[in-house]
Every structure is written in C-alpha cells, then in structure tokens.
Amino acid sequence: QVQLVESGGGLVQAGGSLRLSCAASGRAFGSYAMGWFRQTPGKEREFVAAISWGGSSTSYTDSVKGRFTISRDNAKNTVYLQMNSLKPEDTAVYYCAAGPRYTGVVITTATSYNYWGQGTQVTVSS
Numbered sequence: 001q002v003q004l005v006e007s008g009g010g011l012v013q014a015g016g017s018l019r020l021s022c023a024a025s026g027r028a029f030g031s032y033a034m035g036w037f038r039q040t041p042g043k044e045r046e047f048v049a050a051i052s053w054g055g056s057s058t059s060y061t062d063s064v065k066g067r068f069t070i071s072r073d074n075a076k077n078t079v080y081l082q083m084n085s086l087k088p089e090d091t092a093v094y095y096c097a098a099g100p101r102y103t104g105v106v107i108t109t110a111t112s113y114n115y116w117g118q119g120t121q122v123t124v125s126s
Contacts, residue, residue, distance in 0.1 A: 002026045002098045002115040009094060009120030012086055016124070020081040022096030022117055030054075030074035033099040033107045036081045038092035038122075045095065049081060050106040059106040063089075086124045093119040 008020040020036070035050035049070040050059045058070050069082040079096060097113035107113065 002029070002032065004096050004098060004115055004117035006094065006096050006117045006120040009122045011123045011125065014086060014088055014124055014126050016086050017082070017084045018086065018122060020083065020094055020096075020120060020122075022079045022081075024077045024079070024098065028101070029077040029098075031101040033101075033103055033105075034070075034072060034079045035097045035099060035107055035113060036070060036079075036094060037097060037110055038090075038094045039119075040092045045110050046092075047108045047110065048094070050108055051079065052104055052106050053102060054104065057104065057106050059108055083122070086122075088124045088126045091122060091124050093121050095119045 003025040005023050033053050036048040037045045038048050039045045051070045055072050067085045072079040096117045098115040099107045099113040
C-alpha cells in the first residue's frame with residue numbers, strides 16, 4: 001500500500017516556474033514506476049510525465065517536452081515535477097501516481113497505475 005501526497009501547486013504568471021512534489025508513504029517506494037497526470041474540468045486525465053523505478057528512463061507528453069522535468073529521490077520517497085516556461089494551457093489539477101513495481105519501462109497510461117494522490121491545483125495566468 002502506498003499513499004501519495006502532492007504539494008507545490010499554486011498561481012503563477014505565464015513564463016514562470018513551479019516545482020511539484022509528491023511524497024510517498026510506505027516502504028519500497030523505490031521499486032515503483034511513478035507518473036504525473038493532469039486533468040481539467042470535463043476532460044479525461046492526461047499523461048504528463050513518467051519515470052521508471054530506477055530513474056534511468058523518463059517520458060513526457062509532447063506539449064511539455066523541454067519545459068518539464070520529472071525526477072525522483074528514492075531516499076526521500078519523493079518524486080518531483082519541475083515545470084518551467086509555464087503556459088495558461090498548463091492550468092489543471094496535477095496528480096501523481098505510483099504504478100507497477102520493478103519495471104524498467106516508463107508507464108504512460110493512467111489505467112496502469114495503482115495508487116493516486118489527491119491532486120494539487122496549478123493555475124497559470126496570462
């Protein structure tokens with residue numbers, strides 16, 4: 001069982017930066033593939049970024065490539081999403097998720113993740 005708590009969301013002007021954190025409880029955090037998703041009202045949850053359990057592989061949706069960076073600190077049971085050059089279209093509730101264990105690949109589909117946080121709101125003003 002893994003419990004996830006996101007933090008770091010807020011209101012920022014276009015072009016600004018935010019760093020989201022996702023703190024995980026429970027042991028064996030380092031064995032889980034992790035991901036970030038986002039959702040706006042009336043739309044399905046959208047993949048943003050993912051990282052493999054060892055941290056050697058990452059993946060990003062095209063719209064955030066070059067602007068967002070996912071990373072993890074297994075000693076701190078935390079995964080991060082550094083978001084730079086933010087745009088109004090990045091406005092959403094951001095969720096972190098923990099997925100299959102001991103897989104060397106990144107997971108980009110929401111249905112493959114087993115545990116979810118409660119979400120943190122990111123609002124980018126123009």
